[in-house]
Amino acid sequence: MTACDVLIIGAGMAGAGLAAALPAELRVTLLEAEDTPGYHATGRSAAFWHETLGGPHVRALTRASYGALDAGGFLTPRKSFEVAEADDLAKLDTLERQFAGTGVRLDRVDRAGLLALVPRAAPVLVGGLVEVDGADIDVAAVHAAALGLARRNGASLVTGARVDRIAREDGRWRVEAGGRVFAADILVDAAGAWADAIARMAGVAPLGIVPKRRTMVQVRVDSADVPADLPLVMDIAGRYYFRPVDAQRLWLCPHDETPVEPHDVAPEEIDVATAIYQFERVTDWRVAAVERKWAGLRSFASDRLPVIGFAADVPGFFWLAGQGGVGIQTAPAASALAAALITRRDPEMPGVDPERYDPARFAVT
Template sequence: MTADIAADILVIGAGIAGASLAAELAPHARVVLIEAEDMPGYHSTGRSAAFWHETLGGPLVQPLTRASYPVLEAGGFLKPRASLEVAEINGLPLLDKLASEFAGTGVGLARLDHDGIRQWVPRARPILVGGMLESTGADIDVAGLHGSVLAAFRRAGGMLETGRRIDRVERIDGVWHVQAGDWHTSAPIIVNAAGAWADGLAAMAGAKPLGIQPMRRTIAQVRVTTDDVPDHLPLVIDIAGSYYFRPEGPNRLWLCPHDETPVEAGDAAPEEIDVAIAIDRFETVTDWKVAAVERKWAGLRSFAPDRLPVYGFDPVVDGFFWFAGQGGIGIQTAPAAAMLGAALLLGQPMPDAVAAIDPAPYAPDRFVALAQR
């Protein structure tokens, strides 16, 4: 097979993960970034209600989140907003667990009672008896961040190929050959940044799928009947994982039922029942009333079995690098994950920003170890 384009590295998937890694790699190698859709970030990145939330993903993800903050802040991609985990009576032990998990990490957490919650969420009902405030959160400008890394990739000489739905992946004499219709390319290394399609790409390349499961997540933008949604309203998250909501302009909010419905990789669409559940849960814990659903959408979040991201070379198949399974933390960790991933792939020392982060918890060979236990 003769390739139309020869490269050093092929990155498959131009969402925030693949684009960020490609931008880190492009100054050091000839990189082709391949996207199946006509627009990068169509499925997950472009549908994300991203938030920089240091406790999201747990203690093993937090170092990536923290290391990403300076890059996100310097780029102007953050708008400060607190986050508030709230609990009903049965959820109070989960607040204790959260505090314990992050003790000594430097994450600023403040325990609140119902009166404290009301200072932040004035229409909180008495059912919310406890909370944990994380004051250092921020909204993320996802489109701005994604556009910035794609631009950096192009400036460094990288080549972006969109509308290239891959039909075949084959390794011949140490070189990967990728075919999409009548278009071909080749390189010694493939990066699997295919998101919901990561396991499918692995199988196509002869690598063992890791069990990365796409999950549907639903969001509805609603208008409430009153105009008293405060500008400082935090991202409010049920500690038990059944909803979250955040403000989106005058008397408008984004509601999510915190759904994680296993689905096949594809173009996710919202289900009416999930929108109704989100509204019901919101009106149960606050006395705001929804006047109208203005828009709704769904996206895909893809998780490895242990819910940690997967970064590193496949333990069996040569030249196959995993960069997948980011779940809901892919955007807030993108800068640090890209730095760490590029160093692993290129065999270079870790940059100072991520030098203290142990990559072992994210290595794909951890699944081999688990299977042998």
């Protein structure tokens, strides 16, 4: 039996980030079902950092993560651009009002300003709101750096170790995974789409965390004139987004959010077709080839905020789940908060209110 202080289930961004943030004095083990950590949501993201995504409590974690992501060299500036058709211009006003006074730099542009950023925009796009300080995230590097730091701190990573039995014995956890047995004082549920399944296995009440499929399509277009500084272009009405890869390639997303059971999810043809249809409707690029397509699961609690904290109903069970579509851009702050709560330290994170993410918010009264 392998004994540890903190046993983390899941070595995606959440589990890896936490393992890196915990103090080296603790014996930490990361259990990952797959042979490759990052195989699920973490390895399938759109790799973007922007503050206009999610409400104020997502933004608090996003903003608090910027320093670490930037210092690590993981960010490359890229504007994020909410675009609108004539019927949706009022939505731009709402978004602009929502972020007034928050320090998020937003520029309103008309059709001419839009064409300066998206030269091949179709006439249907009439204006937009630019988030000036968005950035691409090198997700593989952030994830690898977290795993590397965790290892240097003495944590062990066990891959191919799917947890299939969890019991609580004499005030400790006994966990069976990959034919081995682990004992721990604290069990962390960083299992992404499987977070509720792990909770059930541990006798903890599930929180209703729902995995939702999201599709990405890499296309080659008919001409090699995709600007290197093309923003992440998002429909303010939520029908699509797209971003450049290189001069002739983009990633398209149909902004799908289909609830599914947790599994190794694959894209559906209807979502791939929708992504291409929307892209060709709002630009005059034409898709010459679909080069890659994939889907991943973004897992949400009912209020779409991450769940970070000890379970209210069973001692020693810690939730680090429900990161939805922001689990990379919020990872440094979420990891630091989780590590502080696990070690009973004051998180000392200005602007971040730990109670907002506390699983106790779902407690039945």
